[in-house]
Structure formats: structure tokens, C-alpha cells
Amino acid sequence: xxxxxxxxxxxxxxxxxxxxxxxxxxxxxxxxxxxxxxxxxxxxxxxxxxxxxxxxxxxxxxxxxxxxxxxxxxxxxxxxxxxxxxxxxxxxxxxxxxxxxxxxxxxxxxxxxxxxxxxxxxxxxxxxxxxxxxxxxxxxxxxxxxxxxxxxxxxxxxxxxxxxxxxxxxxxxxxxxxxxxxxxxxxxxxxxxxxxxxxxxxxxxxxxxxxxxxxxxxxxxxxxxx
Numbered sequence: 001x002x003x004x005x006x007x008x009x010x011x012x013x014x015x016x017x018x019x020x021x022x023x024x025x026x027x028x029x030x031x032x033x034x035x036x037x038x039x040x041x042x043x044x045x046x047x048x049x050x051x052x053x054x055x056x057x058x059x060x061x062x063x064x065x066x067x068x069x070x071x072x073x074x075x076x077x078x079x080x081x082x083x084x085x086x087x088x089x090x091x092x093x094x095x096x097x098x099x100x101x102x103x104x105x106x107x108x109x110x111x112x113x114x115x116x117x118x119x120x121x122x123x124x125x126x127x128x129x130x131x132x133x134x135x136x137x138x139x140x141x142x143x144x145x146x147x148x149x150x151x152x153x154x155x156x157x158x159x160x161x162x163x164x165x166x167x168x169x170x171x172x173x174x175x176x177x178x179x180x181x182x183x184x185x186x187x188x189x190x191x192x193x194x195x196x197x198x199x200x201x202x203x204x205x206x207x208x209x210x211x212x213x214x215x216x217x218x219x220x221x222x223x224x225x226x
Contacts, residue, residue, distance in 0.1 A: 051164060057139060065143045068146055093115045094119040182226030
């Protein structure tokens with residue numbers, strides 16, 4: 001299980017800084033599509049990915065594993081739903097989110113839609129989705145894989161792969177995926193970037209030429225590849 005302290009520290013790192021560091025670390029395509037966005041105004045969130053995949057259900061279709069999601073969900077994780085950009089209905093609502101809240105859910109990211117926006121926002125669980133709709137799935141959508149590697153739409157690439165152990169971080173700028181093998185080093189290197197940027201701003205506010213202030217505080221030479 002990932003140390004909760006890591007998630008707390010990640011919540012303090014802007015997604016923009018994390019992207020800068022990941023680019024320098026050799027992972028330039030980790031930001032999810034800007035179509036996946038917030039509708040609730042809640043604070044930044046972070047946590048290890050708990051990935052599920054769903055699909056449209058036709059007739060009897062595949063068994064819906066949604067209740068297994070609640071049973072298997074790991075505390076302080078972010079639920080990542082790969083719906084295949086399913087659009088006819090919501091795939092998440094207030095009752096499902098209530099069950100997730102009881103399991104300590106840190107947030108939800110979905111490449112589809114959700115409903116009950118106000119009720120979910122009042123729970124304090126951040127959601128990043130493509131749209132909000134009042135239309136319930138009513139048996140037309142099924143969760144068919146749990147705790148498996150999934151793909152969601154990317155911003156600078158067509159898709160971003162997400163697996164168990166990856167760190168999901170979201171703020172007002174977007175959502176980013178930090179690969180599991182770099183969770184510790186990316187965090188440490190990003191914190192050093194923030195320190196360098198703070199020193200740069202202090203010099204600029206003190207009246208120093210901006211170019212000289214940037215030159216005095218290298219931001220990225222310490223970043224390690226992952």
C-alpha cells in the first residue's frame with residue numbers, strides 16, 4: 001500500500017510542475033485529455049490508481065461487477081473508470097459515490113459522464129469527467145474488469161496507460177498520471193523545482209532582471225529519468 005504521506009505531498013504539487021518534471025524524466029505524455037475536467041470546484045486530489053473498465057451492456061450482456069468495486073477498493077485510492085468514452089448515460093452517481101466514500105475514496109476520474117454533481121460535491125469527493133448528465137445508466141452500462149490496466153484519452157498523445165500503483169493527481173489545470181516506478185523520485189524532484197521557482201520569484205519581486213533570476217536558479221538539471 002502506498003504511503004499516505006506521498007499523496008499529501010503530491011496534493012501540494014501543481015499538475016503543471018509535475019508535467020514539466022515528467023517531460024524531463026522521459027515521460028512526456030502523462031497528462032489526460034483536457035476533455036476530462038472538473039465540475040465541482042473542489043481542491044486538488046491525489047492517490048494511487050484503482051482502475052476499472054466498463055462497457056455498454058446490450059441485453060443480458062456481461063455481468064456487472066460494480067459491487068465488487070466497493071469490496072475490493074483500496075482506501076485513499078483514486079477510482080479510474082475507463083468507459084471507452086461511453087456517452088449515452090452517466091456511469092457514476094451519488095449512491096455509487098457514497099459507497100466509495102465509505103471505502104475512503106480520494107477522487108474519481110472517468111472518460112465519460114456522471115450525475116448528481118451537487119450531491120457528490122457536497123461529499124467532498126472530487127470528480128474529473130467529460131460531462132454531467134441526469135441520465136442514469138439503468139442497466140445499460142456494466143463494469144467488466146476490476147484492478148486492471150486501462151487506457152484513457154491523453155492530451156499530447158492519443159491515450160495514457162494507467163495501472164495499479166500509478167499516482168493520479170488532479171487540480172484545476174488537469175489530471176496527470178505518475179508511473180508507479182517514478183512515484184518517489186518524481187515527487188522529490190518536483191519539490192525541488194518548486195523551491196527553485198520560489199527563489200526565482202523572490203528575486204524578480206526584489207527587482208532583479210527576470211532573465212538573470214532564472215539563470216540563478218536552475219530548475220531541472222536534478223531531474224532523474226524513470
